[in-house]
Amino acid sequence: MTIARALPLLSLILLAACSADPVPGPTEQIIVREPGDAAVETAVATPEADPELALIAAGKAAFANCSACHAIVADAANGVGPTLYGMIGKPAGAVDGFAYSDALNASGIIWTAAELDAFIANPAAKIPGTTMVAGALAEPEQRRAVIAYIESLSAS
Amino acid sequence: MSDAETMADSPKKKGKWTRRAFIGAGVVAGGALVVGVAVRPGNPIDRLSPMLANGQDEQLLNAWVKVGADNVVTAVIPHVEMGQGVYTALAQMLADEMDADWATVRILEAPADKKYVSDSIGRDFLFPDLEVPEIFEPTVAGGILELAQAMGLQFTGGSFSVRATGQRAMRTAGAAAREMLIAAAASEWNVPATEITTENSMLSHAKSGKSEPFAKFATAAAEQSLPAKPKLKSPENYKLMGKPLARHDIPEKVDGSAVFGIDANVPGMKYAAVKAAPVVGATVASMDASAAKAMPGVLQILNMGDFVAVVADGYWQAQQALNTIDTQYSKTEGDDLNLDGLFARYDSYLNDAGDDGGDIETEEGDVADAFVRATTKVEAEYKVPFLAHATMEPMNCTAWVRDGKCDVWSGHQAPVNARQAAADAAGLDFEDVTYHNAYLGGGFGRRSEKDNIEMAVRIAKATGYPVKMIWSREEDTMQDHYRPSATSRFQGGLDADGKAVSWSNIHTHLFDPQEAPTVPYYNIANHKIRKVDVPTHLRFGPWRSVDHSQHGFFIESFVDEMAHAAGKDGYAFRRELLAGSDRHLKILDLAAKMSGWDQPLPEKHGRGIAFVPSFGSIIAQVAEVDMSGAKPKVKKIYVAADAGFVVNPDGFIAQMESAIVYGLTATLYGEISIKNGAVQQSNFHDYQMLRINEMPEVEVQIINGDHKRLGGGGEPGLPPLAPAVTNAIFAATGTRIRELPLSKHSFA
Numbered sequence: 001m002t003i004a005r006a007l008p009l010l011s012l013i014l015l016a017a018c019s020a021d022p023v024p025g026p027t028e029q030i031i032v033r034e035p036g037d038a039a040v041e042t043a044v045a046t047p048e049a050d051p052e053l054a055l056i057a058a059g060k061a062a063f064a065n066c067s068a069c070h071a072i073v074a075d076a077a078n079g080v081g082p083t084l085y086g087m088i089g090k091p092a093g094a095v096d097g098f099a100y101s102d103a104l105n106a107s108g109i110i111w112t113a114a115e116l117d118a119f120i121a122n123p124a125a126k127i128p129g130t131t132m133v134a135g136a137l138a139e140p141e142q143r144r145a146v147i148a149y150i151e152s153l154s155a156s
Numbered sequence: 157m158s159d160a161e162t163m164a165d166s167p168k169k170k171g172k173w174t175r176r177a178f179i180g181a182g183v184v185a186g187g188a189l190v191v192g193v194a195v196r197p198g199n200p201i202d203r204l205s206p207m208l209a210n211g212q213d214e215q216l217l218n219a220w221v222k223v224g225a226d227n228v229v230t231a232v233i234p235h236v237e238m239g240q241g242v243y244t245a246l247a248q249m250l251a252d253e254m255d256a257d258w259a260t261v262r263i264l265e266a267p268a269d270k271k272y273v274s275d276s277i278g279r280d281f282l283f284p285d286l287e288v289p290e291i292f293e294p295t296v297a298g299g300i301l302e303l304a305q306a307m308g309l310q311f312t313g314g315s316f317s318v319r320a321t322g323q324r325a326m327r328t329a330g331a332a333a334r335e336m337l338i339a340a341a342a343s344e345w346n347v348p349a350t351e352i353t354t355e356n357s358m359l360s361h362a363k364s365g366k367s368e369p370f371a372k373f374a375t376a377a378a379e380q381s382l383p384a385k386p387k388l389k390s391p392e393n394y395k396l397m398g399k400p401l402a403r404h405d406i407p408e409k410v411d412g413s414a415v416f417g418i419d420a421n422v423p424g425m426k427y428a429a430v431k432a433a434p435v436v437g438a439t440v441a442s443m444d445a446s447a448a449k450a451m452p453g454v455l456q457i458l459n460m461g462d463f464v465a466v467v468a469d470g471y472w473q474a475q476q477a478l479n480t481i482d483t484q485y486s487k488t489e490g491d492d493l494n495l496d497g498l499f500a501r502y503d504s505y506l507n508d509a510g511d512d513g514g515d516i517e518t519e520e521g522d523v524a525d526a527f528v529r530a531t532t533k534v535e536a537e538y539k540v541p542f543l544a545h546a547t548m549e550p551m552n553c554t555a556w557v558r559d560g561k562c563d564v565w566s567g568h569q570a571p572v573n574a575r576q577a578a579a580d581a582a583g584l585d586f587e588d589v590t591y592h593n594a595y596l597g598g599g600f601g602r603r604s605e606k607d608n609i610e611m612a613v614r615i616a617k618a619t620g621y622p623v624k625m626i627w628s629r630e631e632d633t634m635q636d637h638y639r640p641s642a643t644s645r646f647q648g649g650l651d652a653d654g655k656a657v658s659w660s661n662i663h664t665h666l667f668d669p670q671e672a673p674t675v676p677y678y679n680i681a682n683h684k685i686r687k688v689d690v691p692t693h694l695r696f697g698p699w700r701s702v703d704h705s706q707h708g709f710f711i712e713s714f715v716d717e718m719a720h721a722a723g724k725d726g727y728a729f730r731r732e733l734l735a736g737s738d739r740h741l742k743i744l745d746l747a748a749k750m751s752g753w754d755q756p757l758p759e760k761h762g763r764g765i766a767f768v769p770s771f772g773s774i775i776a777q778v779a780e781v782d783m784s785g786a787k788p789k790v791k792k793i794y795v796a797a798d799a800g801f802v803v804n805p806d807g808f809i810a811q812m813e814s815a816i817v818y819g820l821t822a823t824l825y826g827e828i829s830i831k832n833g834a835v836q837q838s839n840f841h842d843y844q845m846l847r848i849n850e851m852p853e854v855e856v857q858i859i860n861g862d863h864k865r866l867g868g869g870g871e872p873g874l875p876p877l878a879p880a881v882t883n884a885i886f887a888a889t890g891t892r893i894r895e896l897p898l899s900k901h902s903f904a
Binding site: 032 | 424426440443445449454455456457458459460461462469580581583610613614617618621
């Protein structure tokens with residue numbers, strides 16, 4: 001055996017180790033959305049094609065009734081109310097670092113679409129003693145839309 | 157050492173390999189007291205300790221071992237685990253020499269750092285037969301370390317880990333650690349070192365009845381001078397080496413907690429799906445992403461020139477959007493190439509080389525003359541196709557490039573190379589990249605390439621946030637670095653007694669190892685072996701056993717054809733060719749004996765034998781094949797193996813079995829074909845794997861023929877498989893298979 005016999009594998013490794021040509025960046029970069037923005041941006045792109053998307057889009061608009069107090073992105077700072085991101089399926093009072101009322105903490109509710117509907121229709125009736133003193137939606141259609149929107153940000 | 161300061165003096169860099177990073181990699185080092193000394197000059201502790209020992213409670217014993225305050229011995233392994241069991245075998249070697257308590261030994265993968273390369277591998281690549289006088293040892297070791305660093309040789313492959321790193325570094329480290337612990341105890345107890353014994357991580361002095369754990373003397377051991385050449389055990393004193401100890405990585409692989417490259421999880425991470433130009437060398441001429449832009453979850457669409465990427469909230473969303481993108485590619489020279497055309501090109505190069513052209517690899521005697529004078533002349537041509545690696549875990553890489561730094565997560569066979577590739581792709585210095593290696597869900601050579609690392613880093617550089625790039629199975633199949641297809645032609649001459657007198661071979665390509673086409677172990681007075689290099693646009697890469705995978709089939713098929721022409725049985729003919737090489741004969745005889753070579757078989761059944769020494773191990777296999785159905789049914793494979801000394805027989809047998817699964821997959825089905833320059837196969841429906849009902853029974857027997865020179869385990873089980881099977885088909889049917897895979901042939 002000689003050094004020469006071993007060279008090809010070495011040169012292979014050398015090649016792998018030291019190609020320092022500048023590596024090209026994108027020749028075309030289409031930024032649809034920044035990661036922080038709600039994913040619904042693209043979902044509403046074709047609402048008329050899909051009734052489900054249309055409902056979510058309507059819910060996004062109706063969420064204006066909630067947004068004064070609630071954020072709806074992951075790990076958002078808590079406002080007057082906790083972030084509603086990923087709320088469907090969570091137990092009541094589960095957002096870290098938010099000071100809930102004792103009433104809500106003790107409610108034992110799991111936030112399904114039906115439970116949400118009852119709560120938003122009349123928070124104080126559903127959970128007597130809750131500190132959510134505003135934001136109730138009387139319109140069933142509006143509630144359905146808002147819930148669909150919350151749901152769309154829960155699934156993933 | 158000029159770069160001693162790079163790790164020790166800069167707190168910024170010092171923080172890079174923190175203890176937490178190791179724990180994060182799944183290894184416990186909590187509260188360990190670790191002391192430091194180098195194994196040899198050339199591995200100075202000053203340079204290494206900051207990488208492994210980051211707390212006041214930790215110091216480094218040597219490059220390869222830590223001793224904790226809890227008396228836990230941690231083996232630091234400079235190789236990656238890709239299912240081959242390297243962590244366990246290497247830890248066994250270290251722990252045995254150290255007399256460490258196996259029940260408490262822990263394993264830690266070494267960081268991807270140039271200062272942590274395996275100089276033992278460098279030594280075996282460069283000077284495989286080097287026996288160094290003790291006095292030169294330090295210089296040689298130092299010199300090789302420098303060389304290995306230059307090459308980024310923190311490399312797992314070539315079946316090298318146990319025979320090089322284990323044999324040279326792990327054992328030496330264990331023995332050195334033990335001697336230093338003894339010296340420390342001797343001085344504390346004030347007794348002669350020779351009276352101190354070690355067992356299960358304890359030091360004892362029988363006369364005085366003293367007995368203490370290693371940990372008690374860890375700090376004092378660091379003060380001891382380094383043994384110049386620690387005394388290694390001889391095989392009769394091995395306690396762990398040679399035992400089928402349970403694999404360290406199995407429980408977490410069974411319960412699902414093992415972390416592979418594809419499992420990387422970085423906060424805020426998004427997902428990328430990619431599609432590269434189907435013809436290598438083409439670029440994206442135009443891209444219509446109008447549908448993709450409107451699809452759910454999509455964040456960015458990138459035309460990277462050589463590939464298109466979609467970044468989305470989830471992998472599925474990215475892949476779905478990518479599938480809608482309509483891409484046109486530039487024209488290349490490869491566009492017109494089909495597989496037939498490629499083999500025709502091989503033919504024309506071989507024809508042009510004639511009797512004397514091409515590059516001579518080995519030559520002895522006068523082949524032309526011997527062939528002319530031979531009583532019987534045998535000629536044959538063989539072909540094998542391109543093969544993909546088809547690792548179970550598809551190619552992937554997660555990268556985050558920000559603030560002049562880059563973090564990369566993947567499973568790679570050469571972590572230092574991966575780190576360098578990431579640095580080049582990010583336009584950063586090596587020092588600014590942190591490379592996090594995880595388990596490899598299959599390597600086979602595929603994970604020694606850098607394409608996936610570069611692509612992920614380029615994407616992440618463009619987005620600015622962390623991105624996990626995952627290749628679809630289709631992409632993985634179509635964008636591999638393939639095992640080269642090849643054509644090989646032989647001429648052999650036999651004298652009147654049916655003795656082989658000449659052997660001439662010319663074949664396309666040669667990659668590695670250089671000896672793959674040669675047959676120095678066969679007594680044939682005149683031989684000449686040549687190659688021609690044929691240009692192709694496809695990317696080639698090492699594939700389990702590399703060139704032995706083709707040449708094992710070529711050589712052992714032709715030996716069988718010569719045997720037949722000589723009117724001799726394949727086993728008897730090989731015995732003649734191996735006359736005088738006792739170690740080789742023993743293995744050939746063992747395989748024949750295991751198989752009951754001369755016992756009758758049912759009708760339409762056949763036995764075939766093949767013998768291929770590779771990667772330092774000698775292997776013979778006998779295949780038993782049932783040809784009574786429409787397809788060959790491989791019923792049993794007998795394996796006789798001499799790997800010098802097998803450190804973990806259970807692991808070694810598993811490697812033989814897995815080589816047979818991999819080799820039989822290729823023999824039966826493996827073929828990557830080319831149409832208009834692009835790979836035609838895409839997924840398991842057209843690139844089939846062996847099914848469980850097709851798996852033959854496998855019986856392995858081991859001979860430990862030389863405990864001083866170990867052979868490899870990962871690759872040598874593969875090369876004899878294909879020819880053993882095709883020789884068995886010939887024995888059963890009289891049909892000689894000269895082209896793989898078998899699915900190309902009809903046996904009805």
